[in-house]
Amino acid sequence: MSILDLFSSSPAPAASTPATPAAPAAPASPGNLPATQPATQPVDNGVVPAAAPEAAPVEPTPPASPLDAYKSLWDTPDTDPNAPPATPAALDPTKLAEIVNKADFSQNITPEMRAQIEAGGEGATAALMQALNGTAQQVMLQSTLASNKMIEQQVAAAVASTQASLPNMVREQTLNTTLIESNPVLSNPAIKPIVQAVQKQIAAQNPNKTPAELAALVQNTMTVMGEAFSPTAPVTPNATAGGTDWEKFLSAG
Numbered sequence: 001m002s003i004l005d006l007f008s009s010s011p012a013p014a015a016s017t018p019a020t021p022a023a024p025a026a027p028a029s030p031g032n033l034p035a036t037q038p039a040t041q042p043v044d045n046g047v048v049p050a051a052a053p054e055a056a057p058v059e060p061t062p063p064a065s066p067l068d069a070y071k072s073l074w075d076t077p078d079t080d081p082n083a084p085p086a087t088p089a090a091l092d093p094t095k096l097a098e099i100v101n102k103a104d105f106s107q108n109i110t111p112e113m114r115a116q117i118e119a120g121g122e123g124a125t126a127a128l129m130q131a132l133n134g135t136a137q138q139v140m141l142q143s144t145l146a147s148n149k150m151i152e153q154q155v156a157a158a159v160a161s162t163q164a165s166l167p168n169m170v171r172e173q174t175l176n177t178t179l180i181e182s183n184p185v186l187s188n189p190a191i192k193p194i195v196q197a198v199q200k201q202i203a204a205q206n207p208n209k210t211p212a213e214l215a216a217l218v219q220n221t222m223t224v225m226g227e228a229f230s231p232t233a234p235v236t237p238n239a240t241a242g243g244t245d246w247e248k249f250l251s252a253g
Contacts, residue, residue, distance in 0.1 A: 073205075202214055
């Protein structure tokens with residue numbers, strides 16, 4: 001080394017550092033697929049809460065129909081147990097036979113008639129004819145009295161039934177007149193049977209309402225039924241809107 005080398009500014013070469021060996025690669029999973037981490041599942045062990053079950057989808061509630069208010073229209077109303085029967089009760093043959101068997105139609109035969117019959121001869125024949133005639137007269141009398149009594153009872157029952165139904169008859173007639181006056185279409189023969197059926201049901205289910213109130217109920221029921229059967233008509237666009245109505249223009253000339 002010369003003297004000039006003492007004043008040189010170039011540094012001395014650094015010592016070489018030995019290279020660190022690379023870490024061995026992790027073995028691949030079978031099938032040459034990369035290793036995957038197992039998915040964590042929630043465990044119901046009191047520490048990790050279990051996943052909540054999915055809620056069932058809520059089906060939409062169908063819209064209410066206007067006819068739902070009239071579901072009970074055709075229900076049979078309760079009958080009044082104290083109302084008189086509309087038809088007279090039929091006779092029971094068994095009871096009628098018991099009553100007839102208790103009757104004695106031989107009371108008209110006197111002891112003298114019996115003595116003449118027992119003695120025989122012409123007097124016995126006359127006495128027998130008299131006894132038979134008296135017995136027949138007694139049977140006819142009792143039959144007439146029984147028939148008159150039954151007719152009297154049946155007429156009384158019919159009068160009571162008529163008197164009980166008379167207010168309803170007047171009410172129905174007033175209701176019918178009110179309906180025709182409010183809407184003459186309801187008296188059309190094409191729909192009159194339907195209107196009468198609805199009118200009868202509403203009157204039977206609302207015995208305390210006036211004919212005017214019943215007429216309003218019938219009118220409203222028929223209106224709702226008509227709207228349910230006939231959907232709203234689509235709006236037809238006006239072909240001449242914003243332009244000239246040539247048909248009207250030519251017809252005017």
